[in-house]
Amino acid sequence: MSNDNQTPEGMTIVVKKICQFMAPTIFLFGIYITVHGHLTPGGGFTGGVIMASAFILQILSYGSFLDKLQQEKWHLELTESLALLCFLMLAVLGLLLATTSVFFGNFLHRGSFGELISGGIIPIGNIFVGIEVCAAISSIFVALLIFKDKEA
Amino acid sequence: MEIYLIIMIILMILGSIYSLHAKDLLSAVVAYGIVGFGLVISFLLLYAPDLAIVQVVVEIITLVIMIAVIVNTTHKDEKKIFTTKSSLVNLVVLLIFVGVFFLMFAHIIGVLSYFGQHTMRMAGVYIDSAYEAGSANIVTGILFHFRAYDTLGEATVLFTAVIGVLTVLRQYGKKN
Numbered sequence A: 001m002s003n004d005n006q007t008p009e010g011m012t013i014v015v016k017k018i019c020q021f022m023a024p025t026i027f028l029f030g031i032y033i034t035v036h037g038h039l040t041p042g043g044g045f046t047g048g049v050i051m052a053s054a055f056i057l058q059i060l061s062y063g064s065f066l067d068k069l070q071q072e073k074w075h076l077e078l079t080e081s082l083a084l085l086c087f088l089m090l091a092v093l094g095l096l097l098a099t100t101s102v103f104f105g106n107f108l109h110r111g112s113f114g115e116l117i118s119g120g121i122i123p124i125g126n127i128f129v130g131i132e133v134c135a136a137i138s139s140i141f142v143a144l145l146i147f148k149d150k151e152a
Numbered sequence B: 001m002e003i004y005l006i007i008m009i010i011l012m013i014l015g016s017i018y019s020l021h022a023k024d025l026l027s028a029v030v031a032y033g034i035v036g037f038g039l040v041i042s043f044l045l046l047y048a049p050d051l052a053i054v055q056v057v058v059e060i061i062t063l064v065i066m067i068a069v070i071v072n073t074t075h076k077d078e079k080k081i082f083t084t085k086s087s088l089v090n091l092v093v094l095l096i097f098v099g100v101f102f103l104m105f106a107h108i109i110g111v112l113s114y115f116g117q118h119t120m121r122m123a124g125v126y127i128d129s130a131y132e133a134g135s136a137n138i139v140t141g142i143l144f145h146f147r148a149y150d151t152l153g154e155a156t157v158l159f160t161a162v163i164g165v166l167t168v169l170r171q172y173g174k175k176n
Helices: A013-035 A044-062 A066-096 A122-151 B002-021 B025-045 B049-072 B084-108 B121-133 B138-144 B148-175
Strands: none
Touching (some): A013 A044, A013 A122, A044 A122, A044 B049, A066 B148, A122 B049, A122 B138, A122 B148, B002 B025, B025 B049, B121 B138, B138 B148
């Protein structure tokens, strides 16, 4: 791979165009898996990895713009930490509220069984875990790319 | 169904043996993918779609990252020189570990239920209390209701892994 940061080498135009179509679809599928985690197989972890794979597909096909990736890494780290903090806060909220007063207590209304908006805090926790996993795996990949090219 | 499981497990064993003995690092990684994808099929045969989805996605990401790392760094494999003493020590340690492993396995095989028979003592309790969690997917109901500590620990482990990767790589970059 070339050391010139201004002209990163990607793959051919065919791969780039197909990735333009595929990456949003993969990302949307990851969101679907995350949000429907309490109804269908899958959940926050699975959806997060699928969303991260959309990012990785784009980075691999378009080559690494190092300056952009450097900025992106900070955002990814911030997102990951905030999502984990929110998940922890959700657990502590169950502890603090008088209705449940246990760690990870399900303080919200359960709703009707089997609908999209049901299950209390389970879908919310799924979404937080999905964001956290997506940011974590993307930031590992971006870090491998950045530090490899810096050293070379 | 069991015959398929046996075939898949034999295939996984063959793949891992090949990946150990392959000359090229790239072909070793690709052969190791057989183990992961065989595990996906085994999970599906055992009626565990949640695990199968997780396994297939994680396997793909791991394979892509490892192949990218190998292609981007080098294809040359270092040849290690084994002396008689070091190989003897290696052999003794290996034998000890194999012995301990088989001893533990022989001890625990009587406790477990039959392979592929997914009815354990806790399963009834889990299924009964999954309705209480209010989630149609039992696995997610368990993971986010009365095993939410587990999920929190898993997320924390991932967070720690990212911090570790960043720290190691950054330290390596500073030295040069």
